[in-house]
Amino acid sequence: MSPPPDREQRFRALYVELRPQLLRFVRRRHVQAGTAEDVVAETLLVLWRRMDQAPCESEKVRAWVFGIARNVLLNSSRGAGRHQALGVRLAQHDALGQGVEEGVAEVVERVDLARAWARLRQAQQETLALVVLDGLDSAGAAAVLGISPVAFRLRLSRARRALRLHLDHHPPAAPTLPAPSRPIIRSAT
Amino acid sequence: MITAENIEDALRAMDPAAPGHGDHDDVRARTDLTRILASEPHPGARQRALPVAARRRPAVRRTAGALVAVAAAATAVIVGPSLLGTSSAYATWTAIPTVVPPGAGEAAASDCRTLITDGSGDEGPDAATAAHLAAASTALTERRGIWTTTVLGGDNGFTAVCVAADGDHHSPESSWFASTTGGDPGCLLPSPRQMITNNFGVGYQQAGDISILAGLAGTEVSALTYHSRHHGVVAATVASGRFALWMPGDDFEDAPTDGVPVQVTYRDGTTATITLGSPE
Numbered sequence: 001m002s003p004p005p006d007r008e009q010r011f012r013a014l015y016v017e018l019r020p021q022l023l024r025f026v027r028r029r030h031v032q033a034g035t036a037e038d039v040v041a042e043t044l045l046v047l048w049r050r051m052d053q054a055p056c057e058s059e060k061v062r063a064w065v066f067g068i069a070r071n072v073l074l075n076s077s078r079g080a081g082r083h084q085a086l087g088v089r090l091a092q093h094d095a096l097g098q099g100v101e102e103g104v105a106e107v108v109e110r111v112d113l114a115r116a117w118a119r120l121r122q123a124q125q126e127t128l129a130l131v132v133l134d135g136l137d138s139a140g141a142a143a144v145l146g147i148s149p150v151a152f153r154l155r156l157s158r159a160r161r162a163l164r165l166h167l168d169h170h171p172p173a174a175p176t177l178p179a180p181s182r183p184i185i186r187s188a189t
Numbered sequence: 190m191i192t193a194e195n196i197e198d199a200l201r202a203m204d205p206a207a208p209g210h211g212d213h214d215d216v217r218a219r220t221d222l223t224r225i226l227a228s229e230p231h232p233g234a235r236q237r238a239l240p241v242a243a244r245r246r247p248a249v250r251r252t253a254g255a256l257v258a259v260a261a262a263a264t265a266v267i268v269g270p271s272l273l274g275t276s277s278a279y280a281t282w283t284a285i286p287t288v289v290p291p292g293a294g295e296a297a298a299s300d301c302r303t304l305i306t307d308g309s310g311d312e313g314p315d316a317a318t319a320a321h322l323a324a325a326s327t328a329l330t331e332r333r334g335i336w337t338t339t340v341l342g343g344d345n346g347f348t349a350v351c352v353a354a355d356g357d358h359h360s361p362e363s364s365w366f367a368s369t370t371g372g373d374p375g376c377l378l379p380s381p382r383q384m385i386t387n388n389f390g391v392g393y394q395q396a397g398d399i400s401i402l403a404g405l406a407g408t409e410v411s412a413l414t415y416h417s418r419h420h421g422v423v424a425a426t427v428a429s430g431r432f433a434l435w436m437p438g439d440d441f442e443d444a445p446t447d448g449v450p451v452q453v454t455y456r457d458g459t460t461a462t463i464t465l466g467s468p469e
Contacts, residue, residue, distance in 0.1 A: 008226060015222055024206035041221040048225050090203040109191045113199055132197045133204050150370060151466075154390035158398070158442075163196065 007051050014054075015044060018065055025066055025134055029073060029086045039076070043069040063140030066130075070144055085123035088133065090114050116166035124159040131156060278354060279397055279437040281334025284423045286434075289330040289337060298327040301339040301351035304367045321347040321372040328431035340403065340431045347372035350388050350403050352435055366392055366399055379407040382455060384432065389466040391439045400441040402449065402465060403433035412454040425451075441466075 022043055026036040046068050047054065055061045073086055090113075117125065130141035142152035191199045201207075289297060302322055325343035332338075341349040351367045370387045379385050388403035402415065406427050413425040413432055417440050425434035441449065448464040455461075 011226075012222070015225075019218060020208075024208065027206040028204070037217055037221070041225070044221065045225050045228065048228070089205050090200070091205040105190070109199070110203065113191055113196070113203065117200075128200070132200050133206075148389075150388060151390045153368075154392045154401075157392050167191065167196070 011048055011051055014047065014061065014065075017058075018047075018062060019044065021062065022065065022069055025069055026073065028088050028129060028133055030089050031073070039069060039072050042072050046072075059137070059140055060143070063136055063143040066134065066136070066140075067144040067146070085121070085126045087122035088125040088129035090117050112167060116163055119166045120159065120162055123155070124162050127152070127155045127159040128163065279334075282336060282437055283333045284417075284420050284436070286331035286333050286338070286424060286426050289332050293337075294327055294330040294339075297330050297337045297339045297351075297353075298341060300337075300353060301341060301349060301367065304351055304353065305349060305369060317372060318369055322349060322369070325349060326429075329426050329428040329433060331426040331433070333435075338426070338433055338435060340433050342429060342431050343372060345372050346370075346378060346385070346387065346405055348387055348403065348405070348431065350401065350433060352399065352401070366401075368392070368401075379405045379430075381407040381409040383407045384410060384413070384453065384463070384465060386466045388433075389441065391442045397437055398439045399435055400438055401433075401435045402441065402451075403431070403435075404465070406430055406432040409455045409457070410453060411456045414452045415449060416452075 019040060022040045023036055026039045031039060043065065047065055055064055070086060120128075126145075127141070130136050130144060131138070134141075136144065138152050138156065139149045141156075142149040145152065147155075305322060306319070321343045322341070325341035325347060328340045328342035328348075330337065330339050335355045337351075337353055337355070339349075339351045339353075341347075341351075343349075347369070348371050349367070349369045353366075368388055384404060384406050386402065386404040388401050390401065392399050392401060402425070406413075408430070410427055410432070412427055413434070415423045415425070415434060417423050417436055419438050419440060420436050423434055423436050425432045448466040450462055451465050453461050453463055
C-alpha cells in the first residue's frame with residue numbers, strides 16, 4: 001500500500017530543507033565527506049519511516065532530526081557508551097588563510113582560539129557547537145542531547161566559561177573598573 | 190581582537206562546514222531520495238537511532254511511594270562577576286544550612302530581585318519574568334557560611350533562585366549566581382508527597398562551579414538530604430512549597446541525564462529514597 005500523498009509531500013519538503021543542514025551538522029563532527037552523505041542518508045531514511053512521530057513545528061523537527069543523526073554517529077562509533085559525546089572540529093588554520101588577507105594578529109588569534117577549542121572536552125565542544133555552529137536554540141539543543149533545557153543551559157554556561165578560561169580571558173581585577181558585563185543565557189519559550 | 194563578547198562570532202568564522210560548503214551534490218541527493226521513497230515506511234519496525242526525546246516516556250514515575258517529575262521549563266541563568274581567590278570563597282560553605290537572621294531575609298529577597306534585574310542586560314528581564322519577579326514572595330532563605338540562598342516563588346511554579354556571597358554585589362569582586370524558571374500557565378504543581386525539580390545541574394559563578402538542586406515540594410515533604418561524593422550529606426532547606434540545596438563543585442555534572450538519589454522525610458515521619466532530576 002502506498003503512503004498517503006501528504007506524507008510523501010511533507011517528507012520531500014523536509015528532505016530539501018534539512019539535507020544540507022544535516023550534511024553540515026555531520027561534517028562538523030569529524031566525518032569525511034563521503035561518509036557524511038551515508039550518515040545523512042540513513043538519518044533521512046529513519047525520518048521517512050517515522051514521519052508520524054515527527055514534530056510539526058519546523059524548529060522542533062530540525063532538532064529532532066539532528067538528534068537522529070547524532071545517534072546514527074554514536075551508534076556507528078566503536079565502544080559507544082551511554083554518555084559519549086561527539087567532538088566538533090573547527091576549520092584548519094591553513095584553510096582559513098587561503099585567499100584571505102589577514103594580519104599577523106588575526107592569524108595568532110585564530111590559532112589561539114583553535115587551541116583553546118581543542119582543549120575542551122568533547123561534551124563541551126558539542127554543547128557549544130549545537131548553539132554557535134548548528135544554530136539551535138537551547139530547547140532544540142537540549143532535545144538533541146536528550147536532556148532538559150534547564151540542564152542544557154547549565155552545561156552551556158560551563159562550556160562558555162571553560163573556553164574563555166582556555167583563552168586566558170580574565171574579568172577586571174581593579175575595583176575602580178566598571179563591573180564587567182554578566183553573561184545572560186535565556187532559553188526560547 | 191577576540192573578546193568574551195565576540196568569541197562566538199569568531200567560532201562561526203571557523204565553522205568547518207559553513208553554509209554553501211559542498212551542499213550541492215545534486216546527483217547523490219536525488220539518488221538517496223529515490224531510494225528512500227522506494228522503501229516502504231514500516232511504522233512497526235524496530236526503532237533505531239531515534240533521539241531520546243522522541244521515545245515515549247511516562248510523565249511521572251512512582252518511586253518508593255513518592256511521585257517525582259521534572260518540569261523542563263524555560264530558564265534564565267545569570268552569573269555574577271568574579272571573586273578573587275576562588276578556593277577561599279567556598280571555604281566557609283556548610284553542608285547543613287543555617288537560618289537567616291530575622292530581617293535579613295527581606296534584604297536578601299530584595300538583593301535577589303536586583304541581581305536578576307540588573308544582571309539581565311540593558312533591557313532588563315523580559316516582561317513576563319519581570320511581572321513574575323515583582324509578584325513573587327520569599328519562599329525560603331538559608332545561609333551556608335558567607336553565602337545566602339534566596340528562593341522566590343510565584344504563580345505557575347515561577348521560581349527565582351539566588352546564591353550570593355556577602356558584600357556589595359555590584360562590586361567587581363563580588364560573586365553571585367541567579368536563575369529564574371517556570372511561570373508558564375499549566376506548569377506542573379506537586380501533589381502532597383511529590384517533588385518537582387526545576388533547577389538542576391552545574392552552573393558557574395566565577396567563584397567556582399556550583400551544583401544546584403531546587404524546585405517545588407509537596408505539602409507533606411519536610412526535609413531532603415543528598416549524599417555528595419565530595420561533601421558528604423548535604424541538607425536542603427524545605428519551606429513554603431519550595432526546596433533548595435547547593436554545593437561547590439560539579440557533583441551534578443552528569444546528573445541531568447540520570448537524576449540523583451535523595452532521601453526525603455515526610456511530615457508523618459516516614460522516609461523514602463527517590464530520584465530527582467531524571468527526565469524519565
